[in-house]
Amino acid sequence: MDLIKLSEPEFQVDNLAAFQCALLNKEVGYVGTYIEEFKSLLGDYLNVGNLGLFSSGTSSIHLALLAIGIEPGDEVICQSLTFAASANPISYLGANPVFVGSETSTWNMDPDFLEEAIIDRKNKGKRVRAIIPVHLYGMPARIKEIVAIGEKYGIPVIEDAAEALGSFTAEGMCGAFGDFGILSFNANKIITTGGGGALITKDKLVLEKACFFALQAKDPAPHYEHSRLGYNYAFSNLNSVLGVQQFGDxxxxxxxxxxxxxxxxxxxxxxxxxxxxxxxxxxxxxxxxxxxxxxxxxxxxxxxxxxxxxxxxxxxxxxxxxxxxxxxxxxxxxxxxxxxxxxxxxxxxxxxxxxxxxxxxxxxxxxxxxxxx
Structure with missing residues (x-):
């Protein structure tokens, strides 16, 4: 009897011409025509203008926190019911996660508990710098309310839509509400590229900053010059070939x-x-x-x-x-x-x-x- 798997990748393997094209053109790194096509497809689908492809959803959250300027000792409010990848990048930067519980309808971040957390942390003299809600199992959170609370207190929202590509509310697509949006293309997701993720921002300069950190933070110079700590979070053209093929369905x-x-x-x-x-x-x-x-x-x-x-x-x-x-x-x-x-x-x-x-x-x-x- 065959095993029925939880969330097995689904591929169309009858057309390898795109992979052959990428190989013939030697476009196997983080520059290539399929990267641009995949970004364009995602941007049009989500109706967003600033989207970057990176090595994972986790790295994309990390880059969003870096772009905000999270520092050791800062606090970031995160949904408690989620995979560790939503919370771990907070710890990468020496910041402190503060967890918020779920409400019964969506199983996602409860806006009432979120506001309670913000008020209490501020009263305790803490510096709350970001909010990370999650669209759990593809179910849209009460994201409009969460974003409104973020705006009320001047706190950026990093919308973890790793599981929610294609989910939406009457106001728009999941991933496009927050100051930042996060997608994942891991093997078990709606669209898989074998691995990888995306970062959506409302500011082109912020995306450029994220890309700077993702490619080892190389300063403008004729040689390799580094004044900031960078990371190897590149996304390859070969991954993008698979993404473009998957996107067609x-x-x-x-x-x-x-x-x-x-x-x-x-x-x-x-x-x-x-x-x-x-x-x-x-x-x-x-x-x-x-x-x-x-x-x-x-x-x-x-x-x-x-x-x-x-x-x-x-x-x-x-x-x-x-x-x-x-x-x-x-x-x-x-x-x-x-x-x-x-x-x-x-x-x-x-x-x-x-x-x-x-x-x-x-x-x-x-x-x-x-x-x-």
Whole structure:
């Protein structure tokens, strides 16, 4: 029996002409025609003018923090329910993460807890320099409210849309709301280039500053001159070839992810103790990963083991950052709702390459399990 994977990359491998062209032109570094084409496709799709390609979503967050001027001892407010890559770049710079809990509709940063955190940190004499909300599993956060709070207190927003390419609200595309937006093209994302990410900014000069740091901070000179610490965060033309090819089917990839969610919802929502990540009416989620909630952690563990025996891959919902060993001593503002999501949640196979038979096999296995709980 074949393994049904959580989020397997989906490629069209019948056309290698673009790779051959890049190789023949010796465009395999961080300069090349496909880099420019991929940037143009992304910029037009998101309706943004300033977008740079870098080695990962993590490096893009790091570059955004560098562009803001984050220094040791500064504080950066970050969503607690996320992957460590959202928070780690804060620590790279010697700054201190402050974590904010989630609200129930989107599972993303709660604007009320965010404002509470800002006010309390300022009252304690702390220097809050940035806010990092996340569009978890492709679900748009209450981003308009979060950006408004950032503007109210003069704090830049770095919008982590690593999982949310193609998601949007009535006001625009995810990744294009904040002072900065972050995308990821890791192997399990909507579009993959094997690795890589993007940084979106509202200021061309800020993007130029990020590019400066990403290419080893080389000062203008006929020789290699360095007055600032730089990084090797370049994105190659060969990665861009794959990105351009993938982009041709972006709507299809999103629709197939949403098809997976709709299938699970239709088949499983009748079970009274199973619930789903809902979102806000009118918002559009790419449904990068479909997650369900069960009554308790023991049921989750039993279901995970049952699905493993049936060759179906799952993952837990992200463990919140404020209960991770690395960050357990950081300040936190929330009610631990996201801890219950971690304990009771499980992510189901959601890749755009899944067949109807694979979706049916997964949902039927869950139904069979539930009959014996």
């Amino acid at each position: 972006i709507e299809g990839k999103i629709n197939r992810r949403r098809r997976a969610f709709n299938h699970y919802f239709e088949r499983l929502s009748a079970i009274e103790y199973i619930s789903f990540q809902k979102g806000i009416i009118g918002d559009f989620s790419n449904r990068w990963l479909t997650s369900i909630l069960l009554p308790d952690a023991s049921t989750v563990n039993e279901l995970k083991q049952y699905l493993e025996r049936n060759h179906i891959e799952t993952r837990p919902v992200w463990k919140p950052m404020h209960i991770q060993p690395l960050y357990k001593n950081c300040a936190y503002y929330g009610d631990d709702f996201e801890v219950s999501l971690f304990e009771k949640g499980i992510c189901l196979p959601s890749g755009s390459g899944l067949t109807i038979d694979q979706l049916e096999r997964t949902s039927q296995a869950i139904l069979d399990f539930c009959r014996h709980v």
